[in-house]
Amino acid sequence: MKFGFVALAGRPNAGKSTLINGLVNEKIAIVSPKPQTTRSEIRGIVNTEDAQIVFTDTPGIHKARHRLETRMNKEAANVIQGVDVIYLVTDGTKAFGTGDEFVLNMVKQAGVPVFLIFNKIDCLRKEQVLNHLSSWQERYAFAEFFPVSALKADSFDDLLNTTIAYLPEGEAMYPREIVSDNPENFRLAEIIREKILYCTEEEVPHATAVIIERKEYVKDGCEIQAMILVEKPGQKAIVIGKQGSMLKKIGIAARKDIEQFLGCHVRLSLFVRVEKEWRDIDSRITQYGYGHVDE
Numbered sequence: 001m002k003f004g005f006v007a008l009a010g011r012p013n014a015g016k017s018t019l020i021n022g023l024v025n026e027k028i029a030i031v032s033p034k035p036q037t038t039r040s041e042i043r044g045i046v047n048t049e050d051a052q053i054v055f056t057d058t059p060g061i062h063k064a065r066h067r068l069e070t071r072m073n074k075e076a077a078n079v080i081q082g083v084d085v086i087y088l089v090t091d092g093t094k095a096f097g098t099g100d101e102f103v104l105n106m107v108k109q110a111g112v113p114v115f116l117i118f119n120k121i122d123c124l125r126k127e128q129v130l131n132h133l134s135s136w137q138e139r140y141a142f143a144e145f146f147p148v149s150a151l152k153a154d155s156f157d158d159l160l161n162t163t164i165a166y167l168p169e170g171e172a173m174y175p176r177e178i179v180s181d182n183p184e185n186f187r188l189a190e191i192i193r194e195k196i197l198y199c200t201e202e203e204v205p206h207a208t209a210v211i212i213e214r215k216e217y218v219k220d221g222c223e224i225q226a227m228i229l230v231e232k233p234g235q236k237a238i239v240i241g242k243q244g245s246m247l248k249k250i251g252i253a254a255r256k257d258i259e260q261f262l263g264c265h266v267r268l269s270l271f272v273r274v275e276k277e278w279r280d281i282d283s284r285i286t287q288y289g290y291g292h293v294d295e
């Protein structure tokens with residue numbers, strides 16, 4: 001039996017969360033076209049006949065402007081330490097840049113095999129793949145490289161089998177039926193945050209946190225009350241929208257996904273509150289469950 005840990009690391013928007021969802025075949029991590037979507041580690045477990053792989057999705061590594069972002073980068077750096085294999089996930093449509101250099105140096109230091117996961121090949125012609133790939137390969141001797149389309153979720157069998165070959169012998173840590181170990185309320189809050197990321201623009205999505213304030217299973221389903229936190233009154237007005245239209249749109253989209261996740265009818269009430277500069281207050285960031293917490 002093989003058992004081991006694999007970290008998915010890279011720049012924001014590279015497709016790490018899309019890939020972990022594809023690997024575990026379930027949507028455990030939220031995805032959006034906006035950078036810095038993922039704010040904390042998310043574990044996804046894959047079982048084969050004779051192996052268990054614990055994948056960890058991480059926040060995209062970027063230049064931090066707030067304490068929240070510093071802690072997101074720390075989370076990624078922390079996960080990379082102590083895994084058996086690192087997938088460096090890169091957006092193949094983008095040329096190699098200084099951000100890539102930074103990420104590459106970080107993963108090199110971990111001292112474990114690094115797979116280059118060259119993503120979004122569905123948007124590329126073959127010669128573009130070869131060009132961009134060579135600019136990565138001349139910089140580091142990657143243990144393996146895989147051109148993939150995480151979005152199209154083509155077969156990951158090759159990737160999984162190759163990964164298993166790099167893992168040590170060991171016993172499974174999770175029961176086979178577990179796909180992710182993130183708490184249920186965290187996943188519910190993340191679903192709501194994903195809808196905010198899709199529905200709002202500029203600084204609003206990044207200034208938003210979501211907490212589940214109440215969840216009660218009743219005989220015909222589940223009642224959930226969630227609080228959306230923003231940093232400024234202007235952002236609150238945007239999230240609520242004209243006569244509550246934006247909040248309604250977010251609520252309808254989130255409820256649909258939550259019902260699918262919980263498998264029951266859901267009544268979802270959303271509220272919005274201003275929490276000034278929460279992104280720079282450690283206790284708030286910890287309370288909302290984002291970023292690395294120093295022990």
Ligand SMILES: Nc1nc2c(ncn2[C@@H]2O[C@H](COP(=O)(O)OP(=O)(O)OP(=O)(O)O)[C@@H](O)[C@H]2O)c(=O)[nH]1
Pocket residue numbers: 010011012013014015016017018019030031032033034035036037038039058059060061119120121122123148149150151152
């Ligand atoms: N065309 C195409 N788009 C993709 C692919 N993989 C991901 N995307 C898109 O890229 C965007 C970012 O995807 P995410 O999975 O959220 O990226 P991430 O690396 O987790 O980003 P952060 O959480 O911000 O670090 C989304 O709009 C995805 O739909 C792919 O293989 N092909």
Ligand SMILES: [Mg+2]
Pocket residue numbers: 016017018029030031037038057058059060
């Ligand atoms: Mg992500």
